[in-house]
Amino acid sequence: MLEAEKAPEAAAAAAAEGPEGWAQFGEEVEAAGAAAAPADQAPAKPAVPALPAITEVDVKDSLQLTEVWRAEVAGGTVVRAGMEGGVRRRLAPYGLAAARFRVLPAHAGVVNACLRVAAMNRDFAEQLGDSSAAAAPGSTAAGGSSNAAEAAAAPADQGAFLAKFTQASVGCCYLQYTLPAVACPPPLLAELLVVPGTDPAKPGSWQGLVVLRYVASPQLPGPLLDVVVDLSVPPEAATLVRTSPSAQWSKEQCQLRWTVPRIAPGAAGELRAVFGGKAGVAAAAATSALSRQAEARLLFSLRPGKSLSGVGFQVAAAEPEAPFMPANMQCFGEMRVRV
Incomplete structure (x- = not known):
């Protein structure tokens, strides 16, 4: 028998028992309502994560x-x-x-x-x-x-x-x-020089000396850091003989790269490289090409905190x-x- 059909009979039995029956009937109704309440409540909303505090x-x-x-x-x-x-x-x-x-x-x-x-x-x-x-x-x-x-x-x-x-x-x-x-x-000044010459061990051969001189401004707020120097040369003078100091050479790009970790304010330095001429290229043509097309690109940064x-x-x-x-x-x- 359904709960709704049992309710009238329970009420009649409670009336027959007098006041005590009505009190017991009321307690049973309240207990039944409390048991059914959770099913009638809306589902709880999912918790929203709190944003971190801004410092x-x-x-x-x-x-x-x-x-x-x-x-x-x-x-x-x-x-x-x-x-x-x-x-x-x-x-x-x-x-x-x-x-x-x-x-x-x-x-x-x-x-x-x-x-x-x-x-x-x-x-x-x-x-x-x-x-x-x-x-x-x-x-x-x-x-x-x-x-x-x-x-x-x-x-x-x-x-x-x-x-x-x-x-x-x-x-x-x-x-x-x-x-x-x-x-x-200027935080940094530089000069690029090309000096043609010959290899003493090979009379009649051609060599080109490339010198990059630089000096940092004494008014710098701090040292220049992570200095990278890329020297590009023409194909006519793309045979590397020696460098000072040591550098990385890319034959495909005809490019030489030096890395200088630090240049203090007011400090000066010099980078040197000697190149040989390409086979079949006259000495005058190699000198002219090196003087016209050689280019150095310098990149640097400063320590964070000052402009x-x-x-x-x-x-x-x-x-x-x-x-x-x-x-x-x-x-x-x-x-x-x-x-």
Whole structure:
């Protein structure tokens, strides 16, 4: 018999037994309702994983100021040079939707003038407060006492920008500036020389000596690191005889590579290579080809933490009350040298 059909009979039996029967009947009904309640309840919602807490390190590592210096040298003279700088996004943890940053002024007024006309990515960046104070002429570079005092006394968002991370890819540039040669003295100078000669052991043969001389600027904020020098020569002089110091030679690409781990500020050095002429090529033709086509490409970096232009870089959380902190800066350089 169904429970619904038993209920009237149970009620009649309870009425026949009097008040005690009604009390017992009520307890049975409550127990039956409690037993059926779990089946009527909605299923529990799945637990949502909590996002990790955002730390100061996460905020500092979310943005980086990068500067790249490029130059072309011919005959020992810089014929073209300049620098590109920008604030770019790095990896940011989930939950960090935005961060503030500001570029602090340098010693040179021309650098600060270029900062005033920096291009802002309006899709992912927003200017906060007054940006003119971030590039005031005559201000002290980041890290100096005057600059630190001014930054502490200025309003929190003066000269600051908001970098939005949502939908912005890694490497997204929020602020970009360009500096001319007059605004960034060369961190490295180089000269490429070609000296034709003969092999003493083989009278009448031809050899070409290629010398690359370099000197680092004494005003560098730190040593040049991981310096790579690629020397490309024409096929007419593609027989390597010897090098000093040792280097890697690619016969297929007619390219010689030196690696210099470190060049201290003000340090000078010299790289040498002797090449032999290709069979059937006259000495004059080999000398002419080597002088016209030999080219050296130098790549280097600086220790993170300081800029080549002298500007400073600070990052803070998006909340207005969050303090600014010194942030990541990385500089690179590329130089092409011809005879």
